[in-house]
Each structure stands twice: as C-alpha cells, then as structure tokens.
Amino acid sequence: MNKRLPLGLGLILLVFPCVLLVAFTHYPAARALMNSFWNNASSRRPSKFVGVENYQTLLEDDRLMQVMLNSTLYALGTIPLAIGLAIGMALLVNAKLPGTSLMRLSFFMPTMLPMIAVANIWLFFYAPGIGLASQILGLFGLPPINFLGSTETSLLSMMFVAVWKEAGLFMIFYLAALQAVPTTLKDAARLEGAGPVRVFFDVVMPLLRPTTIFVAVNALINAFRLVDHVIVMTRGGPNNSSALLLYYIYEVTFSQRDFAYGATLTVLMVCLLGILAAVQYWVLNRKAHYQ
C-alpha cells in the first residue's frame, strides 16, 4: 500500500519537523567541528583558522585529564553498585512478602524526584555539622566530615547520590525481567535439589543478562552526560575534584567564555558518545545469538 510521497505533502510531513531537528542537532554538531579549528574572535580581531591548535591544548590540558579521570571513576564506581542494588531490590520486591508496596515506593521515590530536588536534599543531608550524615557520624563518636567540601570525599559523595537516584529506575527493568522468568524453569531446578542461591545464580541470573547489558550501557552513556547535580552541589570543586565532562564544557564555555575550546570539548564528547553507542550496538547484536 506504500504510496509515493507527493511533494506537497512531503514538505508538510517531513521538511518542517526535520529542519528543526537539523538546526539543533546536526548543524550545531557540524559547527562545533568547524569551530574547533578556529580560535576565539575578540573585539579587535576576527577569529582565524588555527588548525589543530585547540586539539593540542586538549592533549596538554591537565584539568581535562582530571575531569576524564573523574568521569571514568564516576561511571565505574556507580554503575556496578547501582545494578547490584537494583537486582537486590527487584528480588525483594518480587518476593511475596508483606510490605512490598511500601518498599517499592521507597526504592523508586528518588527516581521520580527531579535532579535539582535530589541535589538540594543531599546538599542538606551532607551539610557539615548540622546535616544528618554528620549527626550519624557524631552518634558513633566520629568527627564530622565536610563531604562535598573536601577533595578526598567530594566525588565519592556525588557518586553516592547518583546510586541513590538511579538504582530505583534499574529496579523497574529487573522487576519486569524477573516476572518474565518462567516459573517452570525454577521449579525444575528446585526438583533437582537446587537451593535458592543456586536457583538464582544458575537459572535466574543468565536470563537477566540482556537486561544487565542494556542497563549498563545506557547508564554509561548517561554517566558521561550528567551535569545537573554537579552544578548545584559542588560546581566541580573543590579543586576540580568533582568536575565531570559536561560540566567542564559548561564551565569553559560560559564562565571562561572560551567558545572555541568549548567547541573542541564538544567534539570530544560527541566522539566519546559515538564510541559508546557503537559498543552498545555491537554488544546488543552479539547478545541476540545467545537467545
């Protein structure tokens, strides 16, 4: 039934929506690439072509190295922990225990809250001296820690918030996957004499693998573009200890007004996400052979 698209209709159906899309996705991406080869214009002189100079700056930028290290630590630290907790939560909520709807609400609540609200709540929670975190330390006779204000703890404290925010979302995916596990398989394993631990690791876990791959790769992509709570909670500080990649782009561009270097960092970010997406595509395609 597929008819040829008449020109007039095509203009209405496709051209207007796609012009908007191109103007704010493809065009800026191409502009970023172009601008990364030019330097900043000032009132005295227009910008001029500088070749790969911005990219040389990129390689020698110590702060960028720190930011990339932070982003990597952040991703490696939060994703496995959030996934592990999510599986635990899904198992708890899926077991027919009393009070599961209360547990479900508690686990999922952080996911519903806007990032800014989460950041505010934790800003208060971490507040040195008066915050609940300090009070709990005090109960055990430990000295208060300036969680967000010291270079040793700031990134770790942010990672904690991210795990709190994301585990509930991942739980939903695992809950759906768990409910799709055929009970006959579990019954069969039990008949063979397998205990609950073996049933979980030998029967349920392999069936959860596609979910885990999907969640992990998406979480990885999200970890690299996360920015809101850095802005609200630490502004990347102290001493860049909690700055992540997108925050660095924001800071270079809008605080230091270095649009050329901001464009260069944008190109880096797009390349990074492109690689992650390619890996996702490859992994998910490979996974299809198992099923």
Add this chain to the structure above:
Amino acid sequence: MTKGLDRILWTTFGLVFAAIWGLPFLYSVWTAFHDEIYSANFVWNAPLTLENFVEAWQAAPFALYFLNTFILISIVLAANLILCTLVAYAFVRYRFRWSGYLFALIMVQLLISPEILIVENYLTLSRIGMIDTILGIALPYLTSAFGIFLLRQTFMTVPVSLDEAAQIEGAGAWRVLWNIYVPLAKPVYLAYGLVSISFHWNNFLWPLIVTNSPEVRPVTVGLSVFATVESGVEWSLVNAATLMTTAPLIIAFVIFQRQFVANFMRAGIK
C-alpha cells in the same frame, strides 16, 4: 530453618533497607514541616508547621516560575505530538527516496541530545535573538527522535487493510491519519506525554544557560537560584521550596504510575 522464620527475616531486612533508602527524603520532609530550630535535632513531638511553605512561596516568585514551566511544557508537548506524528506517518505510509538514510539521520538525535550541544545551540539562539525567552528554551526540543521512533513503531502495527478500506471509502491522507492512526496510538501518546512532561519539568542546564531574568525562568532554575547557599536562606525554607516544586510531579506520578512504568519498559525494549 523454617520457611516462616525466613519470611520474617527477609521482611524485616526489606523494611529496614527501605527505611534507610528513604532517609534523605524523609529528612527533607521533616525539615520542611518543622520550625528551623528542629531542622538539625529530632524531637518526636516537635510541632508541625506550614510556615516554611508560606514563607518560601513569598520569598521568590514561585507562581511565576510555575507558570513559565507550564507554558514551556505546553509548547514542547504540543509541538512534539504534532510534529512527531507527521514524520512517523510519512515514514510508515509513504515511500520516498533515501527514507532509510533520513531515518538514520533522525535517530542521531537519540545519541547527541541537545544538552551536549549547548555551546553551539547557545550561539545559534543568540544569533537569532532568542536568548532569555521561553520559546528559546523550547526550540531545540520541538522535534524529538524518541517520539518519532515510538510513534513509527506504533503506526507500523496498524493493519494495512484498515488503511486501505478507508481509502476505498474515499478518505484522504489527513482523514486516514486522524481517524485511524491517531486513535490507535492513544496509549502511546499518553505514555510519551508523561515522560516528556517529566523530562521538561526536570530539565535544568539548558534553561539555566538560556534564561537571565526571573520573568522567563522555569521552576528548576528558579529553585536553584533560590537555594544557593550564598543567599543565606534557611534550610527549612529550601526544603519546603524543593518539595513544593516537586509535588505536582509526584502527584502526577502516583496517578499515572502504570503508564510511566509501561513507558520506561517500552524505552527499554526498543
């Protein structure tokens, strides 16, 4: 070990875990509903008060922030629903040259979402004089690759015979779209709408960059301006403001829980 004991142990563990998980949020709720002096010390019978909410509401133009967010979301949602429908319809019902490439080009937006391109999008916006306007915040989000993808998947499930029958009856392209495709996709529109609303209610970085004046700020940016530590606002006020600006979303979530979860799943299956 008996099965009954096991159940009690796991239930206790689950409830304790849930309580710890909820602690930061409950702490914030406690502070918002109590006087500032109780914000750091727990007296179980401390008097409850709504004073913080009243004070926070008056301390910053939250009514205006809410209105701005409402306008922003309305613009984005209306544009998304209309434009994504048109594009998805063109892909499903018609064939044209390079349609495969065009679709791939659209899907690129899933990867490079507008928040990554803040630098260039900001420059574009300032070139066309749209900085510090609500429409300026909305512009990069008017067409959504995710919406197009979702609707295309749904439209493809519409039986061909239904479409053909309508054509034999003499219905034109627009009537077929309006009377056959749109009604069948209703649940998808609802689910997509909810996700889109919550995304734009929460969106922060882009509105922060685009807006300078309180007249156009959405709630997220307004809240962050209100809650900066330098402004010396009391914690109980910050917590009240935080809950206040989040409440509509939480209420909507509780009402539409099923659709939210359904859509998270749909996004997961892809």
